[in-house]
Every structure is written in C-alpha cells, then in structure tokens.
Amino acid sequence: MKCALVGSRFFAASVFEALRHEEGVEFTSIVAPAADDRLALAARGAGVAVHVLDNPRIVPGHAIAEGTDLIIAAHTHARVSDEALARSRLGGIGYHPSLLPRHRGIAAVEWTILEGDPIAGGSIYHLADGWDAGAIAAQDWCFVKKGETARDLWERALAPMGLALLRKVVHDARLQGAVPACPQDPNFATRAPMIRKAVVLTEEVSSANTSLVVSIVGADRHGIVSSLAERAERFGANWSASRMTKLASEFAGMVHFEVPRQNADALAAALRSLHSSSLQVVVAKSDDAAVPTSLRSVELKLVGSDRVGIVSSLTKILAERSISIENMHTEIVHNGVSGKHFKIDAHLLVPAALSVDALRLELGALATEMMVDIALGERQVAGILGQLAA
Numbered sequence: 001m002k003c004a005l006v007g008s009r010f011f012a013a014s015v016f017e018a019l020r021h022e023e024g025v026e027f028t029s030i031v032a033p034a035a036d037d038r039l040a041l042a043a044r045g046a047g048v049a050v051h052v053l054d055n056p057r058i059v060p061g062h063a064i065a066e067g068t069d070l071i072i073a074a075h076t077h078a079r080v081s082d083e084a085l086a087r088s089r090l091g092g093i094g095y096h097p098s099l100l101p102r103h104r105g106i107a108a109v110e111w112t113i114l115e116g117d118p119i120a121g122g123s124i125y126h127l128a129d130g131w132d133a134g135a136i137a138a139q140d141w142c143f144v145k146k147g148e149t150a151r152d153l154w155e156r157a158l159a160p161m162g163l164a165l166l167r168k169v170v171h172d173a174r175l176q177g178a179v180p181a182c183p184q185d186p187n188f189a190t191r192a193p194m195i196r197k198a199v200v201l202t203e204e205v206s207s208a209n210t211s212l213v214v215s216i217v218g219a220d221r222h223g224i225v226s227s228l229a230e231r232a233e234r235f236g237a238n239w240s241a242s243r244m245t246k247l248a249s250e251f252a253g254m255v256h257f258e259v260p261r262q263n264a265d266a267l268a269a270a271l272r273s274l275h276s277s278s279l280q281v282v283v284a285k286s287d288d289a290a291v292p293t294s295l296r297s298v299e300l301k302l303v304g305s306d307r308v309g310i311v312s313s314l315t316k317i318l319a320e321r322s323i324s325i326e327n328m329h330t331e332i333v334h335n336g337v338s339g340k341h342f343k344i345d346a347h348l349l350v351p352a353a354l355s356v357d358a359l360r361l362e363l364g365a366l367a368t369e370m371m372v373d374i375a376l377g378e379r380q381v382a383g384i385l386g387q388l389a390a
Contacts, residue, residue: 001174004029004064004088005039007074011095011159012039015074015166020046022167024174028065033078057305057341059084070173072166073127077106080127090179092127093137093169095162097154098192100125100139101184104132105192106373109150109158120144120153122161124169126181131368133189135181138165191364193375210264210285212237212257214271218279220251227274228255235267236260243329295349297326298356300363302344304372306332310342313366321359324349342372 001024005016012032016039019025030048032040033056040050051063061083064071071080071092080092098108099121105111112120121141126134142157173179216224225244232239237259244253259267268283275281304310311330318325328346350359360376367374 001025001170002028002065002067002069003170004031004068004071005043005074006031006059006063006071006078006080006092007039007076008033008037009075010038011075011162013042014159014163015072016042016046018163018167019072019170020048022171025170028068029063031059031063031076031078033076053078055305061087064088070170070179071127072170074162074166085127090173090177093124093166093179094127094132094134095166096123096125096132097121097158097162099123099141100132100136101186101189103190103192108192109154111190111192112144113148113150113153118144120158122158122165124165125184126179133184133186135183137169137180137182140165193360193364193367193373208261209238209258210261211240212259212264212268212271213284214255214257215253215282215284216255216274216279217250217252218276220246220249221278224251224279225253228271231267231270232257232259235263235270237263237267295324296352296356298348298350298359299377300344300346300348301375302342302367302372304342304367304370306342307370310370310372311344313370314344314363317362317366318348321354322351323354323359 003019003025005012005019005027007015016027016030020027027043027048030039030043030050031053032043032050033053034040035050035052040052043050053059053063055078057078059076059078059080061081064084064087066087068088070090071085071088073080073092073094076094085092096104096108097120098104098112099119100123102117103111103115109120119141120143121139123139124137125132126137128134140161142161144153145156148156169179214228216228218224229239231237237257240256240258242253242255244251244255246252257267264285268285271283272281302310302314315325326347326349328344330342330344332342350356356376363374363376366372
C-alpha cells in the first residue's frame with residue numbers, strides 16, 4: 001500500500017511513525033505546511049522526502065506521487081485538490097475529531113465542550129467536495145468527562161482514537177483493496193468554526209482620569225514612538241491602547257492615553273508640539289462610554305486566501321443588519337509564491353435584537369461561498385475591558 005500523508009504537528013508525526021512500521025505500508029509522499037513542522041522533521045529523520053506547501057490552504061496535484069494508493073490527511077488545514085486526489089487509486093481519507101456530521105469545521109473539539117456534549121468521537125471520512133462532508137469510513141466514540149477542557153479531551157481520548165482508526169482503515173484497505181463509504185446525513189450536520197479566545201484584565205475607568213486619543217501620521221523615522229512615550233510618562237499618563245504601522249514609507253498610528261485629569265491639557269499641548277512639516281498630530285479628548293444596552297459588542301475574525309470582494313461582501317451583510325464597525329484591522333500575509341492570505345480583525349456593535357447565532361449562520365454562508373474561515377463571538381464588557389470569548 002503506497003500512501004501519501006498530508007498533515008502537521010504532533011498528530012501527523014504520530015500517524016507517520018505508527019504507519020511506517022505497518023507491514024506492507026510505504027510512504028511515497030509527505031506533505032507539510034513548513035520545513036520545520038514536526039511531520040516534516042520526522043519524515044526527513046526517517047529518510048523520506050518532504051513536499052513543503054507554497055500555499056498552506058491547498059495541496060496541488062504535483063505534491064502527490066504518481067502510483068499512490070491512498071492519501072491520508074492528519075491534522076491539516078489544507079484542502080486536498082481534485083488533481084491530487086486523482087493521483088490516488090483509492091482517493092483520500094482524513095481524521096476528524098467528532099462524530100460527523102456533527103461539528104464540521106476547524107474547531108470540532110472546542111465546540112464539543114462548548115455545546116456540553118456528553119459523548120464525543122472521531123471519524124475517518126473520505127476527502128471530497130464540502131468541508132468534512134465526505135462519506136464515513138469508520139467511527140468510534142467516548143464519554144466526555146465533567147470539567148474536561150478541549151485539550152484534555154483531545155490528548156486523553158480523541159488523538160489516540162484517531163491514530164487507532166487510521167491504522168485500522170489503512171490496514172483493511174490494504175487487505176481488501178477498498179475503503180468503506182457510508183454517506184453522512186446532512187440533516188444532523190452542525191458547524192464548528194474557528195474559536196478565538198483572549199482574556200484581558202477587568203478594570204473600571206477612574207473618574208479622575210481623562211482619555212486622550214492621539215493620531216499621528218508622517219514620514220517614517222526613528223524616535224516617533226519614544227517621543228510619544230516620553231511625554232506620556234512625564235505627565236503620568238497610562239498607555240492604554242495603540243495601533244501603529246508603516247504604510248509605504250509613511251508612519252501612521254493611533255494611541256489612547258489615560259491621563260490624570262489635571263494633566264490632560266498639558267499632555268495634549270506637549271503632544272501637539274510634535275507637529276511639524278513632516279509629522280501631523282491630532283489630539284482629541286474622549287469620554288469613555290459604555291456600550292448602549294441596545295447594542296452588544298462582538299468580535300469578528302476572518303482568514304482566507306486573498307481575493308477581490310471579501311471586504312465588500314462582509315460589510316454589505318453588516319450594514320444590512322444595522323451593525324456598526326467599532327474598529328477593523330486588515331492585512332495581507334504572504335506565504336510562499338501563491339499563498340497570499342487576507343485577514344480581518346474587527347470589533348462590531350450588534351443590535352440586541354439580532355442574535356449572535358443568527359449572524360454566525362449568515363456569515364457561515366459567506367465563509368462557505370468565499371472559502372474563508374470566520375470566527376464570531378460576543379465580548380462580555382466590564383468597564384472598558386472584559387473577557388473576550390469568540
């Protein structure tokens with residue numbers, strides 16, 4: 001049985017080590033997202049050549065050796081292309097840590113915990129059109145312990161389960177020359193999109209402080225940030241938040257200072273003194289206000305291959321639902337020759353009448369249409385800071 005393994009990290013390396021010692025199994029292709037990935041290192045250590053993906057979201061046909069019998073996907077976020085699958089006699093299989101069709105998506109284990117599922121499981125499924133939607137080759141299940149985290153569940157049960165299921169399916173395919181296939185019932189399908197969690201300290205804004213928001217734009221040069229920091233320290237101001245970047249040859253930044261009320265005017269004057277022909281500085285006082293009870297603060301994160309229309313399509317949906325964008329950061333990240341990814345991080349103000357679940361469902365349709373991942377979650381606000389769970 002000539003196999004190609006597409007994957008990453010500890011789980012893929014474990015699958016490689018287990019299967020390469022199986023009788024009659026030979027690896028003809030190892031495909032990893034980076035040269036220093038654990039799978040790539042394990043394969044090279046065993047003398048097996050590795051193909052490193054130019055685009056971490058797709059496995060091209062030439063990454064799979066001719067004459068391959070079966071493609072195995074183990075902890076990979078790259079889609080195996082139709083051209084790659086066509087090079088494999090039996091197609092491809094992958095391991096998904098849920099009882100498919102439940103929890104299709106990138107965060108299946110996390111959603112198992114969030115949904116309070118008493119039972120979890122793993123599925124070996126055929127790689128096909130639709131994310132995690134291929135026919136089932138094998139499944140197993142386990143109980144979820146009370147108080148167990150997603151990482152606990154993965155390490156205790158789901159990772160070992162996946163390894164055992166893959167070994168069984170590969171063994172049977174070698175002996176029988178075929179992989180079982182039982183179609184999934186879409187009526188029971190649920191989505192498990194990306195989950196982003198960030199925790200910040202809870203802190204009430206002191207009424208003795210005043211907020212100053214500083215915008216600064218000008219030719220990039222050394223010392224701009226240190227000039228801001230020095231003046232803030234001189235007047236006892238706290239550097240609360242900032243966003244700075246270099247765009248072309250220009251420096252652009254915004255800083256939020258919390259300064260004792262009696263020092264606010266003096267700090268503002270000191271900051272304005274930075275204004276010159278090559279540096280434009282605008283200082284504004286801002287009273288911190290809680291989000292109105294008719295609105296909820298929600299965080300959105302989008303990641304996908306760069307293409308025209310992502311921002312337009314997303315903002316159109318938000319505008320039609322009367323959702324305000326509190327702030328938004330976008331960037332393009334280059335990964336190899338063809339791996340250009342577009343990212344969005346945004347804080348939204350969503351009308352209370354619109355449920356986050358309804359918005360998540362609608363954005364999920366957009367994510368499927370544009371082949372991107374979208375994570376959405378409500379921010380619990382205490383004062384101006386709080387805990388964010390998305």
